[in-house]
Amino acid sequence: MSQEPSLHLAIALDGTGWHPASWREPGARADELFTAGFWVDQVREAEAGLADLVTFEDSFALDGDRADRAQGRLDAQLVALRVGPVTSHIGLVPTVVTTHTEPFHVSTEIATLDFATTGRAGVRVRVSSRDEEYALFGRREAGAESRESLFDEAADHIEVQRRLWDSWEDDAEIRDAATGRFVDRDKLHYIDFEGGHFSVRGPSITPRPPQGQPLVSALAHVDVAYRLAARGADLVFVTPGGVGRDGPTGDAEAILRQVRAEEASVGRDGDPLHVLGDLLVVLDDSADAARARLARLDETDGSELRSDARILTGTATDVADVLASWHDAGLAGARLRPAVTAHDLPRITRELVPELQRRGLYRTAYDAATLRGHFGLARPADRYARV
Amino acid sequence: MPKKQIHLAAHFPGVNNTTVWSDPASGSHIEFESFRHFAQTAERAKFDFLFLAEGLRLREQGGRIYDLDVMGRPDNVAILQALAAVTDHIGLAGTVNSTFNEPLDVARKLATLDHLSGGRAAWNVVTSWDEFTGENFRRGGYLPKDKRYLRAQEMLATAQALWDSWPADEVLADAASGQFLRHGDAGRFAIRSDQFDISGRFPVPRSPQGRPVIIQAGDSEEGREFAASSADAIFTRHAELEAGQEFYADVKARLAKFGRRPEDLKILPAATFVLGDTEEEAAENARQVQYQQVGPATAIAFAEQVWNRDLSDVDPDGPVPSFDPKTEDDVDSGGHISKGRASVRMYRDPVATANEWRELGEREGLSLREVVIRKNGRHTFVGTPQRVADTIDEFVQSDASDGFVLVPHITPGGMDVFADQVVPLLQEKGSFRTEYEGTTLREHLGLAPSPTTVAAVSVEA
Numbered sequence: 077m078s079q080e081p082s083l084h085l086a087i088a089l090d091g092t093g094w095h096p097a098s099w100r101e102p103g104a105r106a107d108e109l110f111t112a113g114f115w116v117d118q119v120r121e122a123e124a125g126l127a128d129l130v131t132f133e134d135s136f137a138l139d140g141d142r143a144d145r146a147q148g149r150l151d152a153q154l155v156a157l158r159v160g161p162v163t164s165h166i167g168l169v170p171t172v173v174t175t176h177t178e179p180f181h182v183s184t185e186i187a188t189l190d191f192a193t194t195g196r197a198g199v200r201v202r203v204s205s206r207d208e209e210y211a212l213f214g215r216r217e218a219g220a221e222s223r224e225s226l227f228d229e230a231a232d233h234i235e236v237q238r239r240l241w242d243s244w245e246d247d248a249e250i251r252d253a254a255t256g257r258f259v260d261r262d263k264l265h266y267i268d269f270e271g272g273h274f275s276v277r278g279p280s281i282t283p284r285p286p287q288g289q290p291l292v293s294a295l296a297h298v299d300v301a302y303r304l305a306a307r308g309a310d311l312v313f314v315t316p317g318g319v320g321r322d323g324p325t326g327d328a329e330a331i332l333r334q335v336r337a338e339e340a341s342v343g344r345d346g347d348p349l350h351v352l353g354d355l356l357v358v359l360d361d362s363a364d365a366a367r368a369r370l371a372r373l374d375e376t377d378g379s380e381l382r383s384d385a386r387i388l389t390g391t392a393t394d395v396a397d398v399l400a401s402w403h404d405a406g407l408a409g410a411r412l413r414p415a416v417t418a419h420d421l422p423r424i425t426r427e428l429v430p431e432l433q434r435r436g437l438y439r440t441a442y443d444a445a446t447l448r449g450h451f452g453l454a455r456p457a458d459r460y461a462r463v
Numbered sequence: 464m465p466k467k468q469i470h471l472a473a474h475f476p477g478v479n480n481t482t483v484w485s486d487p488a489s490g491s492h493i494e495f496e497s498f499r500h501f502a503q504t505a506e507r508a509k510f511d512f513l514f515l516a517e518g519l520r521l522r523e524q525g526g527r528i529y530d531l532d533v534m535g536r537p538d539n540v541a542i543l544q545a546l547a548a549v550t551d552h553i554g555l556a557g558t559v560n561s562t563f564n565e566p567l568d569v570a571r572k573l574a575t576l577d578h579l580s581g582g583r584a585a586w587n588v589v590t591s592w593d594e595f596t597g598e599n600f601r602r603g604g605y606l607p608k609d610k611r612y613l614r615a616q617e618m619l620a621t622a623q624a625l626w627d628s629w630p631a632d633e634v635l636a637d638a639a640s641g642q643f644l645r646h647g648d649a650g651r652f653a654i655r656s657d658q659f660d661i662s663g664r665f666p667v668p669r670s671p672q673g674r675p676v677i678i679q680a681g682d683s684e685e686g687r688e689f690a691a692s693s694a695d696a697i698f699t700r701h702a703e704l705e706a707g708q709e710f711y712a713d714v715k716a717r718l719a720k721f722g723r724r725p726e727d728l729k730i731l732p733a734a735t736f737v738l739g740d741t742e743e744e745a746a747e748n749a750r751q752v753q754y755q756q757v758g759p760a761t762a763i764a765f766a767e768q769v770w771n772r773d774l775s776d777v778d779p780d781g782p783v784p785s786f787d788p789k790t791e792d793d794v795d796s797g798g799h800i801s802k803g804r805a806s807v808r809m810y811r812d813p814v815a816t817a818n819e820w821r822e823l824g825e826r827e828g829l830s831l832r833e834v835v836i837r838k839n840g841r842h843t844f845v846g847t848p849q850r851v852a853d854t855i856d857e858f859v860q861s862d863a864s865d866g867f868v869l870v871p872h873i874t875p876g877g878m879d880v881f882a883d884q885v886v887p888l889l890q891e892k893g894s895f896r897t898e899y900e901g902t903t904l905r906e907h908l909g910l911a912p913s914p915t916t917v918a919a920v921s922v923e924a
Contacts, residue, residue: 143647188537256760277598281518
């Protein structure tokens, strides 16, 4: 058996890219931003680079009111569903806002994504802290609840999604013509979740998805978010060398220590979190060229690019060096945010990936068919099944 | 004068006993391949749209999950979006409940479906006040029964306001000039009504259809008015000629007072079909399907829904029970034996229904199961492909409907035979398209384009 290359790569898709001027760049296809082809082509490019997964950013609210910035956003889950049938290996991880959505709906939607992709679904949960999002729903007051309470709600949201995924045992459908029974109802389970923000009875309307448990992830910059990930996620995106709302997040080692400490404090059992570092990349043939490109983009937009994640301007080799150092520090891999998707995503797939492969850090072909499989995670037993 | 055109929808077989799972031809109800096959068959047959109902809670009977029917289904809007990837023309319609969803989220999803299908989205707006279903959602059964239509109306009006909040020409995406939008704050709205108090900016630019196609189902007075005021299509149960003509005339006559034309609302009864090479063969096939649809256990379960008590000791092949139904707990009190099943509301007078069943059984010497089969409803169309095509065309040409929502009893291949044998005959008659002429569902249905622009949206109740 060959040694499994252990570095995992996620691509963070967000419109035409993470730089606000990206929509004006050659090949950006900004006029196609709301068409299926735009998204399909991006995900296929990431799949050509053998990425573990793509994430789709989402928010109910728009960012700012500048007419010279690309505005407008589609539902991330539906984007993933549209892409699913025309891709074959890559994991698809839409963002879901836990504060304003029904866990029952989200659970069945993600299960449906898992069926439509035969096991490539994941979900990234996000807690809403934006006043604009609260006003769009008009159900609760922004700022009326503590951050801890909102993160507890997110943990409950994940718990309900997960219980619903398990609420049908794998062999619940029996089609027993002799008795006329389609299902064995002893293998369907009420989840009877009672929490501070909602209670959900169950079972799901959707049978257990192909992966059993689709992959759950979160982006985290602070303790309360690391704790959320430790409680409910399989995968956490962190920002080494970046800046969170509470200030600098620390380097990879420091963040990893915090994540592991939260895992211990919440008594996490089973697989430890896979921790991926976020990096916003501006790639070019030389570091100077990359810096010049970023300067030009900043000038076009009229402001300096700001990001919670570290911004790397450089060559594919520079990125590979950072990823290798993160890997040495114990991170499982990285989630890369291309500054200009049309430019930087092909640089990732055609320059960075071969470089990582040369270093023996990255797969040369997909060797699993499911998203869990890409991370070496087994299909879990159903929590309700009697052995 | 050109012949009136038939509109056809394909309903993916539902989670009820119409769908036969015991047949060897019955495949998966959940794997994507089943949906792909069904959708591509309907598109091959040039149907107007595919329709998927919605599930929010598994049904129960006698305090336990009802286990005799097909069950387990995907989120319908989600699977429709995936099907947009493997079809090019067919409309994609899903039911979304107005009680257990919020307008911003629903409007965003349907606008997204419309964008990512190139203008093929439709929304079947349904209402609910059911506390049983509510147990799966944040607010539980919070909606009083008499508010359900109010909420549905406000939900739809709000969604339409949100869809209209972006002018059609808002997105410029002009890299050279650097102008992406005409107005930096496009999509701004404020809505305050009985059910909603929301404001901000709708995040999705105007979709290809502007407003997705709106469908309403419901035969009640309220339902007919709601459809006449705001729907593009109405689903009905009136698949018999005279009742159909009456319903058709009634609903179409209501349109004028809302400033709408008769062709602005399509009337589409639900219909089933069983085919055969001869009339006799078709009749025999139909009889067999009926026996598959009502097995012994299903016969007892249906009787329990009328008697409202456990009848597991009753022999389905014996006579209709001689004792009367239990009447103290009606459906709306929440004490009924059957939960999550709209059809039990038919039994307003269970004692009378039981008497009717008993008399039928005695008069014709039928067992309980045979009575249930008789009462379970006949197939709408039974016959040779020619006979079925003739009947469908007659319905449409004589204004009993504008077409049908067809549901086969086998998943996923049940529509194949209709596509192969009936559709060509309808096309020969000149009543059904041989190619898609438009690209959007609105165009397939012959509906007027949505109103184009509403600049500043502010709805005050």
